[in-house]
Amino acid sequence: MEELICKAIQRRTRISFMYKGVRREVEPHLLGYDFRGKLTLSAWQLQGNSEEGFRNFHISEIAGIARGLIGFPRPRPGYNPNDQTIPQVVCRLGLHQVT
Numbered sequence: 001m002e003e004l005i006c007k008a009i010q011r012r013t014r015i016s017f018m019y020k021g022v023r024r025e026v027e028p029h030l031l032g033y034d035f036r037g038k039l040t041l042s043a044w045q046l047q048g049n050s051e052e053g054f055r056n057f058h059i060s061e062i063a064g065i066a067r068g069l070i071g072f073p074r075p076r077p078g079y080n081p082n083d084q085t086i087p088q089v090v091c092r093l094g095l096h097q098v099t
Contacts, residue, residue: 030086
């Protein structure tokens, strides 16, 4: 799952998955370990249980992950590649725009 998420981040491709019983569609931005040592995805949620915006998802609670075909051109406003809630980064989106 880690490899699939990192490829989606690298390729700027949306992913979808089940999380807490709800199908989510997100633009993945950063994958790493939080302060409790849990592998965590920071992503812009497009569809799910709440409004659009950045959310953190614990990988251990994700099921049925699938990489989509829809890409996204740049990080969402407010993206912080040095997010202090995820001190150990596995992979992350760069700040430059794809042309």
